[in-house]
Amino acid sequence: MDPIALKSEFPILHQEINGHPLVYLDNAATTQKPRSVIEAIKRYYEWDNANVHRGVHTLGSRATDAYEGAREKVARFLNAPASRQIIFTRGTTTALNIVASGYARQTLREGDEIVITAMEHHSNLIPWQQAAKATGATLKYIPLQPDGTITLEDVEATVTAKTKIVAIAYASNVLGTINPIAKIAEIAHRKGAIIVVDGAQSTPHMKVDVQALDVDFYTLSGHKMCGPTGIGALYGKEQLLENMEPIEFGGEMIDFVELYDSTWKELPWKFEGGTPMIAGAVGLGAAIDFLEQIGLDNIHEHEIKLTQYAIERLSAIEGLTIYGPRKERVGLVTFNLGDVHPHDVATVLDTEGIAVRAGHHCAQPLMRWLKVSATARASFYLYNTEHDVDRLAESLVKTKEFFGYEPIR
Numbered sequence: 001m002d003p004i005a006l007k008s009e010f011p012i013l014h015q016e017i018n019g020h021p022l023v024y025l026d027n028a029a030t031t032q033k034p035r036s037v038i039e040a041i042k043r044y045y046e047w048d049n050a051n052v053h054r055g056v057h058t059l060g061s062r063a064t065d066a067y068e069g070a071r072e073k074v075a076r077f078l079n080a081p082a083s084r085q086i087i088f089t090r091g092t093t094t095a096l097n098i099v100a101s102g103y104a105r106q107t108l109r110e111g112d113e114i115v116i117t118a119m120e121h122h123s124n125l126i127p128w129q130q131a132a133k134a135t136g137a138t139l140k141y142i143p144l145q146p147d148g149t150i151t152l153e154d155v156e157a158t159v160t161a162k163t164k165i166v167a168i169a170y171a172s173n174v175l176g177t178i179n180p181i182a183k184i185a186e187i188a189h190r191k192g193a194i195i196v197v198d199g200a201q202s203t204p205h206m207k208v209d210v211q212a213l214d215v216d217f218y219t220l221s222g223h224k225m226c227g228p229t230g231i232g233a234l235y236g237k238e239q240l241l242e243n244m245e246p247i248e249f250g251g252e253m254i255d256f257v258e259l260y261d262s263t264w265k266e267l268p269w270k271f272e273g274g275t276p277m278i279a280g281a282v283g284l285g286a287a288i289d290f291l292e293q294i295g296l297d298n299i300h301e302h303e304i305k306l307t308q309y310a311i312e313r314l315s316a317i318e319g320l321t322i323y324g325p326r327k328e329r330v331g332l333v334t335f336n337l338g339d340v341h342p343h344d345v346a347t348v349l350d351t352e353g354i355a356v357r358a359g360h361h362c363a364q365p366l367m368r369w370l371k372v373s374a375t376a377r378a379s380f381y382l383y384n385t386e387h388d389v390d391r392l393a394e395s396l397v398k399t400k401e402f403f404g405y406e407p408i409r
């Protein structure tokens with residue numbers, strides 16, 4: 001895999017920001033889009049655009065084929081048994097809310113437990129808080145180890161016979177922790193619970209097989225894997241999806257509508273009320289083609305190497321604190337530079353053309369656990385190189401000199 005050759009496929013990366021060549025290190029927030037994805041969306045709007053599932057005319061059937069073809073690609077990409085188990089959503093947030101509103105609220109009773117962790121993104125936390133409040137269920141947390149990992153012993157101890165749902169990220173967007181999902185799924189199932197996996201940060205970076213992991217629900221966001229914003233997917237086991245009531249009602253999702261009652265379409269369409277994100281799905285399909293051509297294992301290997309290199313380079317900067325495990329992690333490094341506010345760090349880096357994230361990363365409970373109000377985060381993707389990490393490290397040294405920071409003790 002040649003990241004420099006791949007970078008040439010991304011038009012946006014070839015520009016100067018504040019007089020410096022752009023170094024884009026905010027991939028955990030959203031990735032950039034290759035020419036093939038941009039072209040697929042353009043071609044769709046220039047040649048095929050029509051509404052799906054309804055039109056008997058040629059454009060209508062082409063648009064439907066493109067949309068349903070993208071669903072097939074997502075199913076194959078995740079190794080889902082069938083494409084009817086893939087629901088198109090706006091992203092991971094919507095997908096998790098569908099499960100929390102559809103499955104959790106419809107099945108949980110007072111005294112039931114939902115188990116999550118404090119490393120969850122707000123999208124995999126607030127829907128469960130709300131479901132717990134609505135049903136009388138209790139929310140429980142698997143404790144975090146000092147390096148931001150969890151142990152299987154703690155999973156065994158936290159998940160009980162009362163637990164009905166375990167909801168957890170495959171990869172943390174702050175710590176980079178990769179959770180042992182297959183083993184957690186085994187524990188959850190043995191105790192009679194289902195497992196819901198937030199795949200926002202894993203799907204773009206490593207090979208995912210929902211059958212091998214034996215997860216009940218799994219989510220992804222297209223924009224974090226070279227696809228457009230506004231499109232994502234929810235995978236679910238067939239029986240669970242069959243038993244769930246739709247969340248949104250209206251056009252596209254119905255079978256028969258009477259004056260006082262209605263029936264729903266079969267899977268997956270009963271969950272896709274209204275006109276869907278057709279061009280988004282087409283773009284996501286093109287993104288999957290692009291990623292598959294490179295190979296997810298190659299992407300993962302590249303990011304592991306780059307992250308190890310970044311950890312080495314950044315650790316050498318006096319007073320810089322890196323959070324999260326040193327091994328078994330996805331391609332991001334979350335850090336603080338002494339007592340300099342991360343927003344100031346990110347602002348100075350921007351003057352050097354380097355884009356990093358600063359803030360709470362939609363994980364406020366995790367910030368409290370880290371005992372900080374915010375952090376900076378550099379996150380990598382297939383087009384980043386060691387040169388990008390060098391630019392980051394050099395600019396961080398300049399930032400430190402600029403602020404004359406006090407190291408956090």
Ligand code: PMP
Pocket residue numbers: 028029090091092093094121123124169171172173198200201221232362
């Ligand atoms: N979970 C994790 C771990 C994430 O990193 C994100 C995005 N930052 C989300 C959920 C939410 O994804 P989206 O905004 O695409 O719905």
